[in-house]
Amino acid sequence: MSRVRTRPTRDDTKERLFEAAARVFEERGIGAASIETIAAAAGFTRGAFYSNFAGKDELIAAMLEDHVERSIAHHRELLTRYRTPDDYVAALRATERGRRDPLGRAPLLHMELILYVARAEKRRPELAKRLRARRKLVAEIIASTMQAVGEGVRDPAWAGAMLLALEDGFRLHRLIDPDSTPADSFFRAVNDLRRLAES
Amino acid sequence: MSRVRTRPTRDDTKERLFEAAARVFEERGIGAASIETIAAAAGFTRGAFYSNFAGKDELIAAMLEDHVERSIAHHRELLTRYRTPDDYVAALRATERGRRDPLGRAPLLHMELILYVARAEKRRPELAKRLRARRKLVAEIIASTMQAVGEGVRDPAWAGAMLLALEDGFRLHRLIDPDSTPADSFFRAVNDLRRLAES
DNA sequence: ACAACTCGATACATCATTGTATCGAATTGC
DNA sequence: GCAATTCGATACAATGATGTATCGAGTTGT
Numbered sequence: 425m426s427r428v429r430t431r432p433t434r435d436d437t438k439e440r441l442f443e444a445a446a447r448v449f450e451e452r453g454i455g456a457a458s459i460e461t462i463a464a465a466a467g468f469t470r471g472a473f474y475s476n477f478a479g480k481d482e483l484i485a486a487m488l489e490d491h492v493e494r495s496i497a498h499h500r501e502l503l504t505r506y507r508t509p510d511d512y513v514a515a516l517r518a519t520e521r522g523r524r525d526p527l528g529r530a531p532l533l534h535m536e537l538i539l540y541v542a543r544a545e546k547r548r549p550e551l552a553k554r555l556r557a558r559r560k561l562v563a564e565i566i567a568s569t570m571q572a573v574g575e576g577v578r579d580p581a582w583a584g585a586m587l588l589a590l591e592d593g594f595r596l597h598r599l600i601d602p603d604s605t606p607a608d609s610f611f612r613a614v615n616d617l618r619r620l621a622e623s
Numbered sequence: 624m625s626r627v628r629t630r631p632t633r634d635d636t637k638e639r640l641f642e643a644a645a646r647v648f649e650e651r652g653i654g655a656a657s658i659e660t661i662a663a664a665a666g667f668t669r670g671a672f673y674s675n676f677a678g679k680d681e682l683i684a685a686m687l688e689d690h691v692e693r694s695i696a697h698h699r700e701l702l703t704r705y706r707t708p709d710d711y712v713a714a715l716r717a718t719e720r721g722r723r724d725p726l727g728r729a730p731l732l733h734m735e736l737i738l739y740v741a742r743a744e745k746r747r748p749e750l751a752k753r754l755r756a757r758r759k760l761v762a763e764i765i766a767s768t769m770q771a772v773g774e775g776v777r778d779p780a781w782a783g784a785m786l787l788a789l790e791d792g793f794r795l796h797r798l799i800d801p802d803s804t805p806a807d808s809f810f811r812a813v814n815d816l817r818r819l820a821e822s
Numbered sequence: 823a824c825a826a827c828t829c830g831a832t833a834c835a836t837c838a839t840t841g842t843a844t845c846g847a848a849t850t851g852c
Numbered sequence: 853g854c855a856a857t858t859c860g861a862t863a864c865a866a867t868g869a870t871g872t873a874t875c876g877a878g879t880t881g882t
Contacts, residue, residue, distance in 0.1 A: 453742060455651065457654070469861055472861075475858090536738060554799075585796075592795050596734075596791050596792070597784075600737060603751070609784070616785075636830085657869060667831085671831075673872085674830055
């Protein structure tokens with residue numbers, strides 16, 4: 425039995441390394457981020473890092489694993505509460521405003537991870553699985569909320585793919601030029617499309 | 624006057640460095656690419672590189688400059704030839720197919736550049752200018768081709784922004800998962816939207 | 823043809839990064 | 853409590869990257 429904990433638990437350390445890595449990746453880019461910098465940002469030395477991960481690759485794999493579930497869980501939770509398209513979009517808008525991003529991570533990091541993994545041929549399937557899960561989820565959301573209002577969409581899966589492309593695209597453009605790309609561009613587009621589809 | 628040129632011109636060297644840099648950036652990512660690797664890929668040494676550019680930043684700025692003009696010029700040229708939406712989309716589809724995209728590798732560079740510049744606060748305006756130019760161009764295309772058919776779009780500028788977001792989004796997703804994201808996803812979406820807007 | 827100039831390779835010094843090996847302190851099992 | 857184990861800091865060797873300074877070959881103007 426220990427009297428008072430003076431050393432952080434292993435999971436604590438990993439968590440701190442995650443956060444630090446997210447910050448550093450976002451700031452410098454994954455490729456330009458050194459292990460040393462990441463460890464230092466977390467308040468540790470390289471020793472701690474290598475004690476927890478085999479290297480940069482394993483860290484990133486762990487980051488993906490960790491955060492994917494979180495974001496999907498959030499959407500599913502929203503789905504149980506808001507049953508019409510308008511409500512759902514409104515709810516999303518609200519969380520968007522409050523949080524950093526519906527996917528749970530800052531946009532730059534999101535893109536950065538996509539690129540990093542897309543480049544690592546052997547690891548691409550992981551990210552692909554994630555994209556497919558997101559699409560399936562959006563398709564479900566469309567189908568579910570549409571049905572609640574009595575409207576029909578011919579192909580929810582394709583509609584989901586389009587919406588996700590639109591979302592990621594606007595996210596990218598907002599990175600480049602926030603001034604000409606308002607935060608709610610995506611939602612505006614969704615509403616426009618819904619209006620189009622209804623007429 | 625020299626008899627026979629045995630040394631490449633300065634512009635030749637720069638051009639070769641551009642191409643090599645594009646390859647290396649695509650393969651390793653901008654952050655992870657070293658000057659040495661780039662120069663070597665072009666068949667030169669670092670000496671040549673530093674003789675032509677002050678550093679990585681300046682190289683990238685030059686690459687952007689180069690890329691932008693080329694792509695915009697191409698679209699404008701298309702615009703003079705194809706005056707209806709259908710023709711234009713068809714023409715785009717054709718050039719897209721012809722472009723080197725055997726493994727979907729070229730788009731990586733596009734995203735990579737966006738991220739790199741988005742991160743460099745001081746340089747962001749350049750890329751923003753480019754995004755705005757693209758949007759303006761697409762808006763013009765929409766307005767121009769629509770008018771030729773006698774249709775009206777309420778807000779061509781906004782429609783242009785949406786289309787670009789859609790395009791970049793699909794490009795991103797194709798990087799992740801080519802199997803579930805066919806190369807013509809964007810064009811399919813454009814056609815769907817046109818059909819929606821017409822009804 | 824000759825002098826001035828330009829380009830790119832080579833060499834060099836400095837510094838950053840990587841991965842491992844080892845040691846001491848903290849923690850847990852018994 | 854005490855031994856065994858775990859965690860993370862430190863030291864270390866090897867390698868890679870950066871930028872500059874310099875030299876020789878190539879090129880241009882007159």
